[in-house]
Amino acid sequence: MKNQILYTLQLADNALIYGHRLSEWCGHGPVLEQDIALTNISLDFLGQARGFYQHAANLFNALPQADKQGMFLSVTLEEKINKGENIDEDDLAYLRDGWDFRNLLITEQPNGDWATTIARAFYIDIFNHLYYTRLQKSSDLQLAAIAEKSLKEVTYHKRWSSEWVIRLGDGTEESHAKMQTALNDLWPFTGEMFRMTDIEKEMASNKAGVDAAALYNDWKQQVTTIADEATMQLPDSTWMQEGGKDGRHSEHLGYILAELQFIQRAYPGMEW
Amino acid sequence: MTVRDFQQAFDEKIDREIAIEPRDWMPDNYRKTLIRQISQHAHSEIVGMLPEGNWITRAPSLRRKAVLLAKVQDEAGHGLYLYSAAETLGITRDEMYEQLHTGKAKYSSIFNYPTTSWADMGAIGWLVDGAAIMNQVALCRTSYGPYARAMVRICKEESFHQRQGYEILLQMSKGTEIQRKMVQESINRWWWPSLMMFGPSDDNSPNTEQSMRWRVKRFTNDELRQRFVDVTVEQCNILGMKLPDPALKWNEERGHYDFGEINWEEFWNVVNGNGPCNKERLDARTKAWEDGQWVRDAALAYSEKRKERSKKETKAA
Numbered sequence: 001m002k003n004q005i006l007y008t009l010q011l012a013d014n015a016l017i018y019g020h021r022l023s024e025w026c027g028h029g030p031v032l033e034q035d036i037a038l039t040n041i042s043l044d045f046l047g048q049a050r051g052f053y054q055h056a057a058n059l060f061n062a063l064p065q066a067d068k069q070g071m072f073l074s075v076t077l078e079e080k081i082n083k084g085e086n087i088d089e090d091d092l093a094y095l096r097d098g099w100d101f102r103n104l105l106i107t108e109q110p111n112g113d114w115a116t117t118i119a120r121a122f123y124i125d126i127f128n129h130l131y132y133t134r135l136q137k138s139s140d141l142q143l144a145a146i147a148e149k150s151l152k153e154v155t156y157h158k159r160w161s162s163e164w165v166i167r168l169g170d171g172t173e174e175s176h177a178k179m180q181t182a183l184n185d186l187w188p189f190t191g192e193m194f195r196m197t198d199i200e201k202e203m204a205s206n207k208a209g210v211d212a213a214a215l216y217n218d219w220k221q222q223v224t225t226i227a228d229e230a231t232m233q234l235p236d237s238t239w240m241q242e243g244g245k246d247g248r249h250s251e252h253l254g255y256i257l258a259e260l261q262f263i264q265r266a267y268p269g270m271e272w
Numbered sequence: 273m274t275v276r277d278f279q280q281a282f283d284e285k286i287d288r289e290i291a292i293e294p295r296d297w298m299p300d301n302y303r304k305t306l307i308r309q310i311s312q313h314a315h316s317e318i319v320g321m322l323p324e325g326n327w328i329t330r331a332p333s334l335r336r337k338a339v340l341l342a343k344v345q346d347e348a349g350h351g352l353y354l355y356s357a358a359e360t361l362g363i364t365r366d367e368m369y370e371q372l373h374t375g376k377a378k379y380s381s382i383f384n385y386p387t388t389s390w391a392d393m394g395a396i397g398w399l400v401d402g403a404a405i406m407n408q409v410a411l412c413r414t415s416y417g418p419y420a421r422a423m424v425r426i427c428k429e430e431s432f433h434q435r436q437g438y439e440i441l442l443q444m445s446k447g448t449e450i451q452r453k454m455v456q457e458s459i460n461r462w463w464w465p466s467l468m469m470f471g472p473s474d475d476n477s478p479n480t481e482q483s484m485r486w487r488v489k490r491f492t493n494d495e496l497r498q499r500f501v502d503v504t505v506e507q508c509n510i511l512g513m514k515l516p517d518p519a520l521k522w523n524e525e526r527g528h529y530d531f532g533e534i535n536w537e538e539f540w541n542v543v544n545g546n547g548p549c550n551k552e553r554l555d556a557r558t559k560a561w562e563d564g565q566w567v568r569d570a571a572l573a574y575s576e577k578r579k580e581r582s583k584k585e586t587k588a589a
Contacts, residue, residue: 027321030564039345114567171570263332272332
């Protein structure tokens with residue numbers, strides 16, 4: 001059960017942190033229509049995050065009190081748990097610190113310019129599409145339901161970011177160069193998507209989770225097809241960054257959380 | 273037909289409340305007035321995304337965050353409808369942006385005030401959107417068809433936003449003492465600028481008379497302002513808060529609330545660029561536009577390449 005909660009939190013954290021990054025674009029996009037598109041995508045991820053957090057909170061609240069203690073490093077959250085109170089989606093999003101977050105490093109990378117945002121989206125969206133397609137068949141019916149509900153959005157995300165990779169790659173000389181740089185810079189963050197933690201392995205073996213490692217070939221093939229059409233070269237380097245899934249993050253996450261959690265931290269225990 | 277006949281036909285339509293459509297003849301000044309007003313309105317939606325956008329990453333709960341994001345997205349959508357309505361009058365979106373960035377076109381001054389606390393997300397929804405609705409409901413029957421139709425769609429969403437904003441404040445006012453304090457502090461800052469949103473008083477509003485005649489405007493600035501004060505006082509009482517105006521008092525004889533004098537010096541200062549955030553807002557818009565130039569260039573270059581390729585393919589076939 002504990003691993004099921006941590007696995008669900010990993011999915012939730014990915015969606016929340018990535019959605020947060022995308023929401024930073026709101027009001028600053030290069031074209032009004034794209035401002036709207038990005039905000040929409042950001043909302044999709046926020047919706048997914050809420051679904052996963054609610055599920056994680058329900059699973060957690062159903063645990064015997066003794067099993068609840070010590071699952072999180074957050075002092076504020078532990079206090080609440082020790083008092084015997086139930087936790088909810090907001091407690092999980094707003095009261096945990098970085099080492100309790102399990103999101104992929106790629107999701108917390110800064111937006112950079114439009115090409116960077118597109119490259120990050122491109123790698124993530126193709127992965128998500130494969131992942132959610134499998135997750136629909138999860139033996140955890142809640143996870144399956146969230147995946148099924150999200151798949152339509154995720155399909156649109158994939159089309160949106162792929163089209164932009166092609167447009168920028170095959171656009172002007174300047175956009176071509178920027179797109180290539182962005183694809184190169186984010187490449188080392190893609191390996192982590194397919195590297196399975198022990199929790200993921202356990203979840204995959206009992207059919208509740210997805211075997212992410214098995215998605216690699218499909219992902220690589222789809223990414224390559226689009227990159228070819230975009231006249232882009234994918235890097236051959238195989239050295240990859242990792243740590244997010246185990247709570248070891250880049251410096252960026254701390255600032256994201258400082259902002260995200262500001263009100264709940266400055267004015268604790270209030271209803272908004 | 274002579275210009276005079278055209279003018280007569282136009283006047284008759286206005287009098288009989290028949291909408292003016294893009295292909296109809298219209299006086300140059302009518303066209304100019306509408307371009308000015310609609311583009312100003314569109315710019316207000318786009319610039320208006322910034323003060324609320326300021327709290328998206330800091331919203332206090334996931335639900336509030338989703339609602340706020342969706343709201344700011346709606347504003348972008350409103351901007352889009354309005355730019356399209358203005359384009360039917362023979363100006364392009366790029367030209368309108370140009371006017372915004374060079375300071376030639378104005379936008380609602382209210383967005384030149386900073387959002388410094390979460391309660392501002394409530395106060396903006398309640399007061400700023402509330403004031404906007406007063407104006408906009410009247411515009412749903414404005415004489416220019418595309419503008420009126422855009423306003424009908426916008427009004428529906430705006431009243432939803434206003435309820436959401438009020439609900440933020442209601443929730444906070446039922447909360448802790450510090451939350452109530454936050455609400456009151458926010459109302460104190462937003463009340464007077466909200467009243468200023470209706471524009472100069474009638475005796476100082478140079479465009480009102482002609483706009484009323486053309487039925488572009490349906491009520492004067494002061495009429496709408498009074499209506500706003502009357503409904504807002506009651507809503508404020510339900511929150512258990514105070515509006516920051518010692519002169520505010522029910523006037524039995526008029527059947528309206530009396531209220532204090534607006535600080536017109538502040539009003540004109542903010543209009544003329546000296547508000548707390550005028551520079552930041554315009555800089556943010558200009559930066560987004562300039563940073564996006566290479567993206568728009570790439571999109572254009574790509575679509576031209578595609579056209580070129582499909583032409584070749586058609587030829588080959």
